[in-house]
Amino acid sequence: MEVKPRAELVNYTDEPERNVAAAARLCHSPKGGSQLREEMSSREVERLVRKVIEMGHTSTLEHTYFYFHIICSRVTSHQLVRQRIGVSYSQRSQRYVSEDDFDYIIPPTIARNEQAKKLYKEKMDSLQETYRNLLKEEIPPEDARFILPAVKTNLMVSYNARSLRHFFELRCCNRSQWEIRTIARQMLSLVQKKAPVLFENAGAPCVSRGYCPEDDFSCGRIDELNSREGDN
Numbered sequence: 001m002e003v004k005p006r007a008e009l010v011n012y013t014d015e016p017e018r019n020v021a022a023a024a025r026l027c028h029s030p031k032g033g034s035q036l037r038e039e040m041s042s043r044e045v046e047r048l049v050r051k052v053i054e055m056g057h058t059s060t061l062e063h064t065y066f067y068f069h070i071i072c073s074r075v076t077s078h079q080l081v082r083q084r085i086g087v088s089y090s091q092r093s094q095r096y097v098s099e100d101d102f103d104y105i106i107p108p109t110i111a112r113n114e115q116a117k118k119l120y121k122e123k124m125d126s127l128q129e130t131y132r133n134l135l136k137e138e139i140p141p142e143d144a145r146f147i148l149p150a151v152k153t154n155l156m157v158s159y160n161a162r163s164l165r166h167f168f169e170l171r172c173c174n175r176s177q178w179e180i181r182t183i184a185r186q187m188l189s190l191v192q193k194k195a196p197v198l199f200e201n202a203g204a205p206c207v208s209r210g211y212c213p214e215d216d217f218s219c220g221r222i223d224e225l226n227s228r229e230g231d232n
């Protein structure tokens with residue numbers, strides 16, 4: 001069956017911005033972390049979060065975590081797990097969970113072409129049938145899965161806020177692959193509701209850093225952002 005890629009925010013550090021601000025304040029205070037966390041006004045929290053991001057004192061962002069449930073293809077989970085620092089993954093196993101009724105993602109280029117979509121679905125049905133027949137031959141799932149395409153997978157992924165901002169820089173960019181970009185943008189929108197200051201300027205480098213590292217491959221969004229700034 002066809003499914004859409006999506007991200008759900010499962011949990012996050014209580015008062016995520018306050019944690020960051022307390023860590024920042026602690027570096028210059030004789031007081032302890034929990035006292036600082038309790039004492040600070042919301043205004044002070046906002047000011048400090050903006051300040052540490054602006055000055056690059058971003059190790060303080062590592063004290064706040066966000067946990068996501070991600071549904072995507074195994075094409076995209078492969079890209080997702082390339083990020084190594086400040087992030088933890090758990091992924092549904094194809095050894096222990098049978099794929100005898102797998103779901104899959106249809107890329108938009110295929111979805112909008114009737115003939116391509118028909119070919120794609122036929123191939124998925126045929127692979128599904130072969131997989132089931134291999135299981136009937138008592139081939140274990142860990143070997144039967146070798147014939148599987150980029151079927152849907154489920155992951156639990158937890159990032160600290162520093163690593164999550166890095167993820168958004170890499171994957172919210174128009175130059176990144178469409179499925180991981182779709183998920184990254186959903187994740188950004190979810191965390192912006194919970195920690196608006198921490199993620200107010202998060203996203204592709206044109207948003208977070210004010211420049212585009214893509215050179216000749218740039219999508220041109222940086223020019224649009226710069227011209228908007230010039231209008232102000």
Ligand SMILES: Cc1cc2nc3c(=O)[nH]c(=O)nc-3n(C[C@H](O)[C@H](O)[C@H](O)COP(=O)(O)OP(=O)(O)OC[C@H]3O[C@@H](n4cnc5c(N)ncnc54)[C@H](O)[C@@H]3O)c2cc1C
Nearest residue numbers: 079082083084085086087163166169170171173175176177
């Ligand atoms: C648009 C796009 C296209 C891509 N295309 C390809 C591709 O064709 N082929 C491919 O293999 N990958 C590709 N990648 C993956 C990319 O190379 C990175 O592996 C991935 O984005 C994770 O980024 P990262 O290493 O910065 O993250 P993390 O692993 O989380 O690392 C975070 C930061 O820590 C530092 N760091 C981490 N490990 C080390 C280390 N060993 N030594 C020194 N510093 C370290 C670096 O500063 C790094 O930026 C692509 C990524 C994007 C966004």
